[in-house]
Amino acid sequence: MPALIGKRVGPTGYGTMRMTWNPSPPSKEVCFETLNTALESGANFWNGGELYGTPDYNSCHLLKDYFTKYPQNAGKVVLSIKGGLARNEFRPDGSEENIRASVDECLRVLDGTKSIDIFECARQDPTTTIEKTVTILAKLVKEGKIGGIGLSEVDAETIRRAHKVHPIAAVEVELSLWSLDILENDVAKTCAELDIPVIAYSPLGRGALTGEIANFADIPEGDFRRLVPKFQGENFEHNLKLIKEIAALAKRKGSAPAQVALAWVRSLSNKPGLPTIIPIPGGTTKDKVIQNTQGVQTLSDEEMAEIESILKANGIKGTRY
Template identity: 50%
Template sequence: MASRTRAALTTIAGKTVGPVGYGLLSLTVPWAPIEFPTAIKLMKTALENGANFWDGGTHYGTPERNSLHLVRAYFEQYPEDADKVVLSIKGAFTLKDGPDNSPEGIRASVEESIKVLPPSIKPIDIFQCSRVDAKVPIETTIQTLAELVKEGKIRSVGVSEVNANTLRRAHAVHPISAAEIELSLFTTDPLHNGVLDTCHELGIPVVAYSPVGRGFLSGQIRKPDDLPENDFRRMLPRFQPENFDQNIKLVEAVSKIAEAKGVTTAQVAIGWVIKHGGIPIPGSTKEARILENTKPAELTDGDLDEIQKILDTIPVSGQRYGGEQEKLLNG
């Protein structure tokens, strides 16, 4: 099991980041679009509260309105912030076709990215393929990205949803600046499958997406009908009626710890990720939630032991994504 590693501030792509970042997915989802002026205000709030690691993707939104368009709009308004932010972009992937990590696919994704977001406005600090492509050796993928670094089109190379062996093979080709994985009280696999241990051994920062269990640990979801009718989470296994009642038990147990500490459930969840060496990247569309998320709970070893007892006795029910998307995880 991965050791507990308290990560306060971490250096990524030559900049100090942490302990909490900001995920841009929630600002560009097609089913609940937020106007860019509102999104920009939220991003400014995140940055002003220390969340200077921003995570986006070419598939976060539509080809005409995704993370890159939003980031461009932000830095056109606040050019002085460009050097303050570490920008990580995932690409070479579509929800329809999955990953294309061929040299041609990667280059096409990067070229489109810098067309939308020119380096003169904001360079892409980290580019990573959103998922491992089983048809392409990881060495080929990383070598292509390394060439793009040399060409000045991206600043560094990251990986996403990789297993420990793939991570080692990737790092042997070119230094990996960050490994993005799902890590939360709802997804503790990296503590046991060697990914966290490998990251710590190789000195690779861990970026943890969905740190509040896709909203489960926000404390705002008590029953399936609390999700909007068009919310994509209604399609995810863990939110299905046959799994929901079991999973809410975990939330309720963690909530008791939060109440005793005088913090929120989300702050405990985010603090837990930090304590295990991850940089959580919660996303939010509300200013109050950003202010909450950027003030994680300080957890003691006693707190961690209590949380572990909960995890041992209340198993999570349901896969992360289910279907074809589940097959692309931990590649």
């Protein structure tokens, strides 16, 4: 069963709920409670995918069950679905046959309880041009199977090429105090120029910025993060300096470190030359959703400048994957 990730989008008035995979999932009742709390908190842009789970039960199945029980909420939610992987394989397949099969399967599982407002291929197939991928998805928009087209983990040139074929509704990429890549590689700049919102996944640095991971041993056995260079050895010891600085700033503000980290991501939308940026924090329970959607929402210019100094003094070491 998918874990649930909720977040509020300050500048646009929308919020996001992301449904990804959790090896120790909460019950369906807890999931529904979390989804309802997210919606009540203004988080109405929900992101799921057929890859978040198994073919027999993924976030599309959960959504079908949820909207069957709460049909009145379907019209309140903007739903983005990620797919496009080869059947039963974790690799992109950009063929028209596969993309159509992916969309059709998601629609079959949702069973009419909710439309797909945005569909995005989880990764761009290196053997298929982005022009071909977007052309296929544009056909599905015209056919009424999906409402719009999103992109995931793409570079600036790919975004420009895609947008020439069909307007892009959103670009999903990693962004946090723990990962600044898109601010340095023209992805954010390009999205701003084309007026495309950025959906920032892992805005809490895969949990690092919550303050709940003090050392490598705090990461459970079998957890993906044990393989991530940022969490290992000397890299993590160095990266803890940034975490402690953010925690100290949060304490002065009377906030949780996670709230400050999310407020920083939201506040980037106010900077000239940057697009609307929507953070997607983790939260499998209503309490986590409440923490992530309430409290400090944006930071002052002085606080943003302070964090900029912290980042310059404590650059993150280690790669994302």
